[in-house]
Amino acid sequence: MGYRFTDLTNACHDDWRAYIEHDFVRGLGDGTLAEGAFRHYLQQDYLFLIHFARAYALAAYKSRSLADLRQAHEGLKAILDVELDLHVGYCREWGIGEAELAQLPEARATMAYTRYVLDTGNRGDLLDLHVALAPCLVGYGEIATWLNAQSFTLRGKINPYDAWIAMYESDEFQGAMRAELEWLDTRLADVTPARFAELAEVFRDATRLEIDFWQMGLDRAI
Numbered sequence: 001m002g003y004r005f006t007d008l009t010n011a012c013h014d015d016w017r018a019y020i021e022h023d024f025v026r027g028l029g030d031g032t033l034a035e036g037a038f039r040h041y042l043q044q045d046y047l048f049l050i051h052f053a054r055a056y057a058l059a060a061y062k063s064r065s066l067a068d069l070r071q072a073h074e075g076l077k078a079i080l081d082v083e084l085d086l087h088v089g090y091c092r093e094w095g096i097g098e099a100e101l102a103q104l105p106e107a108r109a110t111m112a113y114t115r116y117v118l119d120t121g122n123r124g125d126l127l128d129l130h131v132a133l134a135p136c137l138v139g140y141g142e143i144a145t146w147l148n149a150q151s152f153t154l155r156g157k158i159n160p161y162d163a164w165i166a167m168y169e170s171d172e173f174q175g176a177m178r179a180e181l182e183w184l185d186t187r188l189a190d191v192t193p194a195r196f197a198e199l200a201e202v203f204r205d206a207t208r209l210e211i212d213f214w215q216m217g218l219d220r221a222i
């Protein structure tokens with residue numbers, strides 16, 4: 001007993017590395033990612049973020065304490081007021097207007113991932129839901145840090161994806177990630193080995209669905 005977040009990543013080490021170091025991520029770092037692949041990813045990520053916001057609303061509903069309710073509310077506000085606003089602005093820069101976003105067909109990988117998170121939260125408790133969400137928040141924060149440490153990563157105007165990296169290395173996003181890690185470490189500290197095994201399975205499945213999300217971008221799959 002006495003688990004913490006890193007026990008979850010250690011339990012699915014290969015899948016976690018395949019997600020963090022995916023070819024899509026490497027292409028963002030060295031700027032070689034095909035523009036069409038990025039555009040497809042951005043469009044689908046808009047749909048992803050809407051369901052991600054719903055998952056925080058579910059976290060509010062699943063909360064037993066005022067502190068958890070407030071935290072879920074903060075998460076929902078951060079997605080609606082910060083990440084989705086940034087995202088819509090960023091899409092505009094890439095020539096994707098709001099009318100177009102509102103009419104997008106949802107790719108299967110987007111559906112699979114977002115509905116998996118919502119179902120896991122509905123079936124389980126608040127910890128199940130947070131573990132299903134962790135690859136998103138913690139993963140993207142770690143990806144930004146990992147990219148910055150790679151010699152192939154180009155920063156500044158020379159890389160068309162520089163603003164994407166900057167969004168996830170921002171104090172706002174990194175701060176939300178740290179708060180999530182702290183919450184998870186506290187909750188994981190007193191779960192039993194049997195409960196940890198269940199949670200590790202949720203974390204691994206969500207991580208594999210993040211890998212599919214990158215791949216969906218590369219393949220421009222619907």
Ligand SMILES: Cc1ncc(CO)c(N)n1
Pocket residue numbers: 045048049135136137140210213
């Ligand atoms: C698919 C996906 N995972 C994580 C994040 C980070 O919030 C995002 N925007 N999109």
